[in-house]
Amino acid sequence: MYRTCAFCNGKLDGDGGPSGLGVGRRLAFDEWKGRLWVICPKCTRWNLAPLDERLEHVEALARAAGEGRVAAATEQVALIRWRGYDLVRVGRPPRLEFATWRYGERLKARQREQLKFVIPLTVATVGLAVAVNVAAGGSVGVFVWNMPNIARAMYTGIIGRRTVGLVEPPICERCGSLMHLRAKHMAHARIVPDGTAGLGLVLSCPDCRSEGALLVGADAQAALRQGLTYLALARRGRERAEDAARLVEGAGGPDRLIRDVARRELTLRSIAPERRLALEMAVDEQAEVEALERQWKDAEEIAEIADGLLSTTAELEEELRRLKNRKPLGDQPSS
Ligand SMILES: [Zn+2]
Ligand SMILES: [Zn+2]
Structure with missing residues (x-):
């Protein structure tokens, strides 16, 4: 795994904790698609881990996340605190939990x-x-x-x-x-x-x-x-x-x-x-479904870009810019 951010060249922090990657303090993962990212502390962009290292690390992260405390969650994204690490679980979680x-x-x-x-x-x-x-x-x-x-x-x-x-x-x-x-x-x-x-x-x-x-x-x-x-x-x-x-x-x-x-x-x-x-x-x-459907679509788009489905850097940068400029989603309804 690389030690610097692919986007801003800044140094990635942390030691990877439960992931075993050796780097990263804020880690995102998608258990269903076997995707794993180290989130840059400086520019907050997601650095995708190389394919060959992913699967076992994702499993280890999922186990740790199971013991962590859910700090915030939407239908498809959950921020989990586990010891000193932030684990971001993306993808469809079991509904009951x-x-x-x-x-x-x-x-x-x-x-x-x-x-x-x-x-x-x-x-x-x-x-x-x-x-x-x-x-x-x-x-x-x-x-x-x-x-x-x-x-x-x-x-x-x-x-x-x-x-x-x-x-x-x-x-x-x-x-x-x-x-x-x-x-x-x-x-x-x-x-x-x-x-x-x-x-x-x-x-x-x-x-x-x-x-x-x-x-x-x-x-x-x-x-x-x-x-x-x-x-x-x-x-x-x-x-x-x-x-x-x-x-x-x-x-x-x-x-x-x-x-x-x-x-x-x-x-x-x-x-x-x-x-x-x-x-x-x-x-x-x-009532939340409409907003969530859009969130889910965005997460998918980002993941596909990150997984290199868009071929050139220019294309990728443009796509990231487009996603970044998108209007934020509406507030979650409260009771
Ligand atoms: Zn960065
Ligand atoms: Zn009447």
């Missing part, structure tokens, strides 16, 4: 957001309660212990009152009123199959309480996600990311799970909590 990681992080983020509200309110109220307690001679202790739950309920109320972001509010077919939909109303919405868009959402009118409109496409997806976020707070159970990821996996992927749920035509609130979390994951995943 990554879904669990991603949604585990998302659940934690949701809890953190909730605590930002619950803790200050609890502290403030407990302070007040202690003062009242002292004044009353110590008889209202029970009230204090209920505070986190009360604060949580208030937080759920806030999320539930958020307006559902639709381009145009639908009009109820039954009573003719404009539906001002809030997240909590989505609990009564029913998921149904929809031929072209995959899933539709039958809305229950907040005024007359009957099913009065149907959302499809992006609107249905957005309303569904908001409703699911609200329900995850309002009907908190013991559902765990791993179990939900397993359900998605068991159904045969996000698309299949969404179709399975839609076929039953249940309202959001009557779906079992674990399945509802699985649905939330599935809908999120589907």
Whole structure:
């Protein structure tokens, strides 16, 4: 393996660690295609390892990556920290492992957001309660212990009152009123199959309480996600990311799970909590697909250039310039 960067001539750092290459601190690999790169610390470009050295090194890296900590990941790219090394895994990973990681992080983020509200309110109220307690001679202790739950309920109320972001509010077919939909109303919405868009959402009118409109496409997806976020707070159970990821996996992927749920035509609130979390994951995943498809295509293009499928240096440089000037991908949707 070379010691300097093929692009900027800078010295490559590190000793290759688990790869056995003898050089590199940030290493990228594709297990499926048997590709391996040392990433330059100076210009951040990827230096491809010579073919004859690759396979066993890739295997060794994959083993180390299995023991490392996933610091960030998309569907096809994962940054893994292993001791002092950064391992970048590209290619299609096993879905279960990554879904669990991603949604585990998302659940934690949701809890953190909730605590930002619950803790200050609890502290403030407990302070007040202690003062009242002292004044009353110590008889209202029970009230204090209920505070986190009360604060949580208030937080759920806030999320539930958020307006559902639709381009145009639908009009109820039954009573003719404009539906001002809030997240909590989505609990009564029913998921149904929809031929072209995959899933539709039958809305229950907040005024007359009957099913009065149907959302499809992006609107249905957005309303569904908001409703699911609200329900995850309002009907908190013991559902765990791993179990939900397993359900998605068991159904045969996000698309299949969404179709399975839609076929039953249940309202959001009557779906079992674990399945509802699985649905939330599935809908999120589907929303990401477009962005991910582009990422995957880019990664493939870069790999093929790096593997020398483009013959001349000029061609290669031009291709790299083109990829570099490309607009960045849109932000990942957050919950
Ligand atoms: Zn370089
Ligand atoms: Zn109505």
